[in-house]
Structure formats: C-alpha cells, structure tokens
Amino acid sequence: MSFDLVLFGGTGDLAWRKLMPALFQAFRHGTLPEGGRIIGVGRDDLSDVQYRDQIHLRFDSVELAKRPNTEEFTRFAALLEFVQMDLTQPDDYTRLSTKLAQRQADTVVMYVATAPSLFATVCEQLASAGLNTPQTRVVLEKPLGHDLASNRAINETVRQVFDEKQIFRIDHYLGKPAVQNLFALRFGNALFEPLWRREHIANIQITIAEELGVENRGAFYETTGALRDMVQNHALQLLCAIGMEPPINSHADAIRDEKLKVLRSLKPWTPETLVQDVIRGQYSSGTIAGSPVAAYREEAGVNPHSHTETFVALRTEISNWRWAGVPFYIRTGKRLAGRDARIVVNFRPTPHAIFNSQMGMANRLVINLQPRDGLELHLLAQGQNNRRNSQTLSPVQLDLDFDKRFGSERVGAYERLLLDVIDGRLNLFVRSDEQEEAWRWVEPILDHWHNDTHGPRLYAAGSWGPSASSAMIARDGFCWAEES
Numbered sequence: 001m002s003f004d005l006v007l008f009g010g011t012g013d014l015a016w017r018k019l020m021p022a023l024f025q026a027f028r029h030g031t032l033p034e035g036g037r038i039i040g041v042g043r044d045d046l047s048d049v050q051y052r053d054q055i056h057l058r059f060d061s062v063e064l065a066k067r068p069n070t071e072e073f074t075r076f077a078a079l080l081e082f083v084q085m086d087l088t089q090p091d092d093y094t095r096l097s098t099k100l101a102q103r104q105a106d107t108v109v110m111y112v113a114t115a116p117s118l119f120a121t122v123c124e125q126l127a128s129a130g131l132n133t134p135q136t137r138v139v140l141e142k143p144l145g146h147d148l149a150s151n152r153a154i155n156e157t158v159r160q161v162f163d164e165k166q167i168f169r170i171d172h173y174l175g176k177p178a179v180q181n182l183f184a185l186r187f188g189n190a191l192f193e194p195l196w197r198r199e200h201i202a203n204i205q206i207t208i209a210e211e212l213g214v215e216n217r218g219a220f221y222e223t224t225g226a227l228r229d230m231v232q233n234h235a236l237q238l239l240c241a242i243g244m245e246p247p248i249n250s251h252a253d254a255i256r257d258e259k260l261k262v263l264r265s266l267k268p269w270t271p272e273t274l275v276q277d278v279i280r281g282q283y284s285s286g287t288i289a290g291s292p293v294a295a296y297r298e299e300a301g302v303n304p305h306s307h308t309e310t311f312v313a314l315r316t317e318i319s320n321w322r323w324a325g326v327p328f329y330i331r332t333g334k335r336l337a338g339r340d341a342r343i344v345v346n347f348r349p350t351p352h353a354i355f356n357s358q359m360g361m362a363n364r365l366v367i368n369l370q371p372r373d374g375l376e377l378h379l380l381a382q383g384q385n386n387r388r389n390s391q392t393l394s395p396v397q398l399d400l401d402f403d404k405r406f407g408s409e410r411v412g413a414y415e416r417l418l419l420d421v422i423d424g425r426l427n428l429f430v431r432s433d434e435q436e437e438a439w440r441w442v443e444p445i446l447d448h449w450h451n452d453t454h455g456p457r458l459y460a461a462g463s464w465g466p467s468a469s470s471a472m473i474a475r476d477g478f479c480w481a482e483e484s
Contacts, residue, residue: 006039008110107135140169227442235332267318281465310335
C-alpha cells in the first residue's frame, strides 16, 4: 500500500521529538508500509537534503532505543521531502496539490501538528485545493480548542470538509503499551471482571507526574495550563478505560460509545465540590535531582504574576450502577518529586479479619505507564519465621515488567498511532462527541478559576504538590499511593 504522509509543522518541536523518531522506528521495525513518502511542511526555506540533514542531527538528541547507523538512516531519509508553505496562503496548497499529484498514493495522511488556531484554516484550505479526497485522512493534535465553544467550532469546520471516519483526533496516551494492556487486562481476562465494581474497589487513583518544568514552552503553557494540557484529554481517557463497560466488540465505535457513557456519567460539579474537590497548584522554586530549579513565574515567557496552574488534583465519581460511591482521584503536575504515570486500584479490605495485619492494609493493583511499563499486584501473605502458628500477614508484591517480558524496543505510542492512521484504524482515536463531553465537564472548573482571585496554591518544586491535595483525599479516609 503506497502512502503520502504530509506533516504540517514539519520543523516544529513535536515533529523533531516524537513524530520523526516514531516514523523512523516503524521503518526500522519493518512495519512502515513500503512505497511511502513523508513530506515535511514548514515556513523554512529548506531543500530535501537540508531537511534530511536537520532530522539526522536531531536524532542525536532524542530518545531512541538505539542510534541509527549511516546505512539505515540513508534508506529512511530517501522517504523524506520538504515543502515550504505559509499555511494561510491558498497558492501554497496548490503547490502541495501538484506535488501530491506526481503520484497517486493509495492513502494520504495530513498530520496537522500546528497551533490549534490553524486547524480549521488548514482543513478549509485543503478542501479548497481539492485535497479532501476519500483517500485522505487528517490527524489533529491536542489541544483541540481551549474550551467547549472553540472545540465545537473547530470540529464543525473540520466535519464540513472531512467525514468523521477520516478524522483522527490523537491522544498519544491511548497508544502507550501499558494502556493497551489495561484494555487487555480488563477485557481479555476473566480474573478481574467480577471484582471491577463498587462492592470490591475502595478507590482509584490516576497520577501523571513530571519532574520537568515548562522548559521552553512558557508562553504556550500560559494559555493552556495543566487542566487543559493533561486532565481534559490524557487523564479522562485513562479514567474512561478504567471505568467503561465491556464493549460488544473491538470495533472503534463500540469502544468509543462506552467511553462516552463514562464521560456522561461523571458527577456534575457544584459550587461546593469546586471548592472542596479541585486543587489548583503552581510550582515555586525548589530542588530536582539535587539541583536547584526556578519557580514557574520565573520561567521565560511566563507572566511574573501568573495564575496559571501547573498542578491539578481532583476527586470525582462515576454515577452509574457499577461505580456509584467509588471516588476517582486524578492528579497531574510539573516539577513533582518524580516522573511517574500510573493507575492505582485500591481494593476494599476483607469483610472479616482472621489474621493480624496493619490497619487498613488491603490488596492493590498498580498499572505503571511510565517510566516503567507493567503491572504490580500487591497481596498479603503469611511470612515464614521461627514463630510457630504466626497469624501475622505481611505485604508481598507480584511484579510484571512488560519491557523485560516483551523486550525493551517495543512499539511506542506515536509509532503505534501513526501506523493505525495509515491503516485507517480509529480504535485508539477520540471521537468528536467524546471531546465535547470532556470539555463540558471541565468547563465549570475553568469558569470557577476565572472568578477566583486567590490563584493557585504554591508548592515547592521536587515535592508532590500542595498539601491541600493530600488533605482532599484524606477527607475520605485514604491517601495517595506514595504516602501509604
């Protein structure tokens, strides 16, 4: 199957760090279909050779399982071409159309890795140039808008020129191997399904923690913040994967229908819960890995009086038959104590204790997303010691490391998703009604913060966020996993 992949934003940060390395890994693994062509698009005046040289240099500074040798990069580079374009100029799309017409590829992927403000413009211009053919697929990066109204406006414009089945709204967390194994764990094994409900689960925690600050993206982050950047998409998609009912089959719409039901079942916000159950934080100066780091308000491109949140913790519930009364806690932030993305499922203790154990000790399932990829099952067992008839239980752990089990050079998130786009598989992409429902749920939080003059709570870089986050979960009698 021949394909053309046109990468708008082909000289941008996402292309250098994620997309080109992912395409190279697919090429190296032999999974990138033959007969392909990758066309970078940008404002720079670059020849094909200069573009290839820039990518080669960038590969020295990104994470690859192993560095490319000269021969394999030369073969990959032969797929790469570059087109200089101003994305607001119709004539430039005509030139792109002429280039694509040089050969009739079976599939044309338009990957729009630009600012969201250009999504609608790019799609409209593609249609004007006759590039919205049935063979075309368009990929839209997050964030898709900055609120519900802008999200709807973008989606309505894109749907006017592309069918829904041609639109691939990407959330790279859905491509992570650990998230794939979350679906396999739930729907491919009979062991957990009878326990996956309110009678057996006390609470569920979702943590997406980063040690990094905003790096060189201060100006971008000022208009985004942690709620838009992480909660509205990544965290809610993880919550859907945990909370959804089994789909009738593995088809894309069957899966997305069930995720949509979860989003529609999230408990609505009230003025009281917006105050009690949502914590907004911002990092101050501190220490990361033994080195001092600056406060968020001291970062380049950031307002020195900024109220933008770099940390969010919240409590919610899924108001349906399976999950009624079970709290779901979401926490994400920058400049935290570690780089750690995980889901923790805390089970209820046994109804009647016949052994001695520490108060509150119970089973726990940990789904590690990064930097490790695997499962931990925390159980209680009777230790062997010299005391006869000991009735004391101690915690033990079953640990499955997927990298060790399946090999360290596994298919990465963007690699998996790019191949799915080329093949036309929508299972791991977000439908427009899912996105709108997620925006509808977070919008009361944004409105509340807009009217809140107190601003975010400060927390020291290198900590686990504001103490109010721990106090929020403690009101229910629980604690975050690392505090247990």
